[in-house]
Structure formats: structure tokens, C-alpha cells
Amino acid sequence: MALKVSGGGASEPAMTTGRIIDVRDRYDVDSSKPLPALDSQPAVAYHCLHKRDSKRALYALICDPKLPPRLEAVGMMRRIDHRSLVRCLDWDVIDWPPEGRRCPVVIMERPGGERVFTNLETPRAPMQEELVTRHFIDPATQILREMHGFGLYHRMLRPDNLFYRGPEKQEMMIGECFSSLPGITNPIAYETLECSLATAAGRGEGGSENDLYALGVTILALLTGNSPLVGYTDEEILRLKLTMGSYGALVQNHRVSLTMMEPLRGLLNDDPAERWTLDELGLWLNGRRLSPKQQTMPSKGSRGLTIAGKDYSTAREVANAMHKNWDQAAILINSGALDTWLRRSLGEEDRIEAVNLAKSGGSDNQDRLIARILIALDPEGPIRLKELSATVDGIGTFIASFAEESSARQLFNSVLSMGLVSFWMEQQKKLHPTHLRNTNRLDKVRAVLNQTTLGFGIERVIYELNSSMPCQSTLFERDYIPSVDHLVPAFERLCMGDSPPKRLIDRHIAAFLGTGFKRAIGGELRDIDRGADEEEGRLAQVKILASLQDTMHRNIKFPHLCETSAKLLEPAINRFFSRDRRKKVRGKLRKAAKSGRMQELLDVIDDTKEVSEDKTEFDHASMQYARTTHDLIALMRDIHNKELLAEEYGGQLASATSLLCCVAAITLAGFWAFI
């Protein structure tokens, strides 16, 4: 389940189309002028001009639609005006010819100087402590304070995301933080121990402690001129962090002054509760000096526990090793080797009690038992179940990233059904409000996940847990729909093409609407679920889009969408029984399609008065038909018995004729005889 990260702009072969793309009528992005120096993987940078102020130095970051950017963060970042923060001006979704699809773009102010670190692998000259403090730590503290005040966390603090303000290479600026999911592109060295243990997609949004940790690593990189632990594998970095603690692992043999040691030890503390806060950093910046606080290292066993040929001494190391060797973990637990090591070697009563608690509630399912024991051994760590390893707030991003993989979906389902989240919460010494919020969200989606109807299921879970996730419908593979208000215009673009869609609402769109659209559409979704190709299903699809148009684009016309909808509704004309009426409605429908308003289509096809009139007339016609049939049956019987009838009627008529002739003859004879 390796997460693919799109390549940078420099490697894109089709970037020389020379086309100018307009952004919100204010900016022109030149797709023929890439700016690889400003790329921020996975986003690529391009030259951008302000239409009214061409002297303004701008650049456009074209984000990777596959790795959705944090567009909700852009709005908040625009409100932060700090000279040491690369300012973002606007965002939009544009047609991007080099990719042949629509991509999100963020317009940024171009920093005056180059990157502080060209990349993490390339070392640079160490910076003086005073310069680091004045030009980085101080402004970074201010910026982070402001961001955290908005409930927004940077999660991309890295030396290669720092720019010089000018060519003099003194003042520094912090780069953008929204081109990808939080922390997903960070090297493991810049992530806290908890997030390092999770897969990249499962790190979650994090909090201030993540930003402060990354700040500490960045300070260290600036002071030493090297990104810490460059050249080490993720496994090695994790092992170092677990055995030596983050400070020891990252600093290694570098000389750090006593002055800088204090904030570094504070920021790189592996205990989130002990880690410095912005207030403590502020006090330090204001001149408070204390002796550097040593990190309390976790208890080590008197002898190591051997897992896959290696010895591990701490409970966290053992938990990590057991996760990496899932099959052996079962043997360790079942053979009692883990219990023996915990009692005789580690001797931590809390840990023994937690493991016993984990065993008491999870013996029925081996995987559940292992996952619970891993939580008991490392309560601060991520939730781990086989290949899944994610923090509580990272489970959402994890499933969003691997939604297409059935194994990932199964694991996600198992995490929820096994109650691992609630057990993780039970094991926390100190509960953070965000943990409670995330647990509630996960509890809520558990019910949603088990529903298979349209608008629910895994698709709904993805959107419920990831507010920045664009609509993943296959209809919009070449489009990007960050929010519900982009949906109807996207349909219009789709319907302009050669192959308009046969169906308008699929599972992803239904789930996306279920999450982001405030109007109740449950009835319509049920109708679609019963049969999208049935008349009711077709009507329901158009009703939803009409409702969207009325709510969000009241004054905008969508003729192509209306035309497609009219075609979609053609079979729904069959709800009218009368052929004449159908013909009339078809004509009206075609006329309404040209209006560009979906509601007009519905007014034609869903006219209750017309439908009821048609029904009444049809019932009347049915009765008349039945009556005619009965008459025909009677007539046919008469036809079959017409000889009998002719004999009867003929006999009567013959006797009547004879009587008349008799009277006539007698009258004539009498007249002749007597007169």
C-alpha cells in the first residue's frame, strides 16, 4: 500500500504548450514557463502574472489532483499577513493543458530569494545561532501562534520549505503548507515518533506538537547545515529514534551550544506532554534561560525480547517490531514469551496491567488481540492492524488514500468493528480534545460504513472523514470538484463533451452530496438506489441536480447539462399513458432543455396536475376498453348464434308480414265484394 506521489514539474514532458490560463479574471498562469525552483512536491510551480499589476512577483502552484491539497487551509492562510510567510493570494480550479485535465491552482507571492536548502540531501553552510533565532525561530513562533489560533497546523515545516526574503540571504520565509495532505510529504525525520510509526497517509492532521517538533528539526538542520539523518532509511531512523530518543537520534555527534540545546531538547522531546509549547518557546526567545531538560527515556528491560532475530528492550520498540512481524507477534503472545518478558525483564506494572486488559477483551480474534496488545504496549503510538498503521486522526486520510484497495477497506472496517479506537482512547493517560472529536467522528462513520445504500458506505466515510477530499466519481476523472458548489458546473463541462454521461448520480457523487449538501436528498437517493434507469430513478437524479442549481447557482444557466438531463428523462415520459400527451411533453421537454434551468425540466415532466389528469383519463379509457371488450364478446356470441337469432326474429317478422298481408287481402276482398 505504497502511496504514489506525483512527479515534479520539471519532469513533465508536455509543459511547452505555451498557453496562458486565466485564474479568476485576475491572474494569468503561463503553462510554458515552469519554475522548478519553486516546486513543492507534489505541486509544481509556474510563472504567474497579476493582470493589473504585472510588476508583482507571483507564481502559481499547480497541485496534484490525486493528492488533494488542503484548499480549506488556503482561505485561512490568506488572512495571515506576515513578512516571514510566503503569502498566498487566491486559489481556483483551472483547465491545465499539460495534464489534459482540471487541476487546483494556488496563486502565491514569489519569495525574493532562493530556497534556504535546495533540497534535503544537499548540505549548506551552518547558520549562526543568532541568525537562526532572529530570522527563523522568532518569526516562525509568531506565524505558528497565529496559525494555531485559527486551528490550522502547518505540517510542512522543513528546511527545503524555507526561502530567503531577498538576495542578501538573511531573513527567511516559511513556505506554503497546503499543496498536499498534512505531513504526507514530510521525511520521517521531521515527524514526531507517533507519526513516524504511522504510514505516511495515516499521519493525520496532527496538532501544534507536530509543528513544534518539525520546528525543532528544522532549527537543527539550519544550525548544522545538514538535514538530520539524511541517507538513513526510514527503518534506521525509527530504530534510532526509538532507542536514543529523537534528540539523541537527530543531533548525534553535532555540537550544539547550551543556548540552543535548551529549545532543541524541549522541541524534540518525544513525550508530547513534555514537548515545548509556543509559550515556552516565546519565553526562551524573550531571554528566559533554564538548564536543558533531559528527556525521560522509556524503561528498558533487563534483557531484550528477541523478535525476528533482533533484540528489543523497550515496550514501544517491541510494539513496533511485533507490528512489522505480525505473524511472529501471535506466537510471542500465545507462547507467553511476551508476558514473561514484561514481568521478568521490563517489570512495568502499568504495561503488564494494560496488556492483561488487552488480552481479556480480544482473545476471540487473533488479529484483534495483537492490535490491542500493540496499543497496550505503546499507548501513544498509532493504531496498528496488519498493514494499517495510522493515528486516530490519520485513519480518515489513510482510507481516503487507499480506498480503491479492498484490503485497506477491510482493515479500516476491522479497526472500527474491533473497537480499537475506543481501546486506544482507554489507554491514553491524557486525553486531548481532538482525540474525543475524532473518536466521535469514527463512531459516527461506523454506522455509515455498514449501510450499503446509495449515499452511504465507504464512499461516504471518505468524505465524512476528509473535508478537503474532492469528489472521486469516475465521471470526473479529468475534473476536480473540491466542494459541492463546483458539482453542477463540472456536470455542465462534462455534458459539453462528446460522450455525455448516461447516469448523473453515482455512489461517489451521492456520498459527496450527502456530506456537503445541506438539503435533504434521502428520498431521491432511495429512488435512484431502487433503479437508476427506472423512471423514478431518472427523475430523482435530475431533482437532485435541480435542487443544487436552485441552491447554489440560481442565476446561472446550464444548457448542456439540461440537454443531457432531458435525454435522461426521455424514458420518464413513459409515466404518461397518453401517446398524445407524451408527444406534447417531449416537445415541452426539448424546449425546456434550452432554457438551461433544470427545474423547468422537472416542471414539465413532474407536473402533478398533468400526471393525475393523465392517470384519470387512462383509468377511464381502461374501463371503456373493458366495456367494449365485453360488448364484443356478447356480439361474438350473437354472431356465432346468428342462425338461431335469424330464425327467431325471422319467424316473428314472417308471421307479422303474413298478418299484414292477410289484413290487406281481406280489406281489398271485402271492398271488392260489398262495394
Added chain:
Amino acid sequence: MAQAPKKKNAGAQNDPAQGQANGKPKRSAGFFTFVMICSILMTVLFKETVLLLTIGMIPTGVAYLIDTHPRRHATKTVAWANLAGALIVALELWKGEISLSSAIDLLQNPINWLIMLGSATIGWIIHWIVPLMVLRYLSLSMEMRRRTMREKQKEMEKEWGTQVRGKAPLDELAELEAGPITDDETAETEEEEAMERAREEAMDDETYEEFKKQ
């Protein structure tokens, strides 16, 4: 062979004679006594005329014996015609001297026999021709009605689709339409007719009506 009684029964439902038969008052013994007394009185008072008419109406008696129909249409038709002939001869009697010898003289005249028998023959001719004309008329009018109703149904189906059929008993109709509807096709075999007649002869009017109802 087996269809014959069924057809008769089916046709009986729409038999216009049925109502007439049902409404026919049952004649009491008093009625017959009254008729007998009147006949005796008439014979005593107008013996010449009664003799002439009795002998002149012999063809009607023959028709009565031949006619097997419950309502005896042939007898009635022949009777009215025969009566006309007999009365024409009786007028001759009433015009001259009314006596038994005059009546016998009239009966001895072959011309008078020609008049009486000829009129009875005309009655028979009427009896044979009129039902054939009625049959032709019924065939044409029923076919026209059938076509009109069929066209009406087709128009309804064109306007409302086959759904308009609803629960109409089309199977029954199709079954009836599949059967013989033309004159030739509907003609029953002689054997069937004979059996039917024999059955009818064995019944009186009321039993026949009940049979037809079934």
C-alpha cells in the same frame, strides 16, 4: 358435435324470444273452457261459415303438425295467410245466401280451393324467405358493429398503449374470435341439427327457456 348445445346455450343468452316467452301468461283451464263454449256456440250459430273455415284452414292444421318450433312461427305465418284465403271464400258465402248447401257449393269450386291453398302456400313462402333475409341483415350489421368496436379498441390502444387493456377478458374474446363466424363456418351439421330438434321437441316452452338459460 359437442359444441352444438353450447352454442345454443350461448346464443340463448341473447335470444330476444326469451323475454317474450317469459312474459307469456300461463293459460288457465277456464280459458280453454271459455274457448270451447265459444266454439260450440259459433258452430251452432254460424255452422256454414265454421264449416267453410274449418275445411279451408286444413293447410294451417298441417303446418301445425309439421312445425316443431316452440313458438310455432311457421304455423302463425301460414295461419294468417291461409285465413286470408279462407275469408275471401267466406266473403262469397256471406255475399249470397248463407246456407250449408252454398258452403258445400263453394267448397266444390276448385277456384276456391286454389285461393285457400294458394294463400297458405304464400304463407309458407313468407316463412322461408323472411328468416333468410333477416340472417343476411344480421350478418352484415353484426360484422359492421364488430369492426366498429375493434377499430375503437385499436384507437384506444394507439392512444394509451397496450396497458389500456388492463383486465379486459381478451382471452375469452380471442377464443370466441378464433371460432367460426361466417355463415358457412357456423353451419351445423345435419346430425347436430337433428339432435337439437329432437331435444327441443322433448321439451315444452318453459323447459326449453330454462335449458337455454343454462
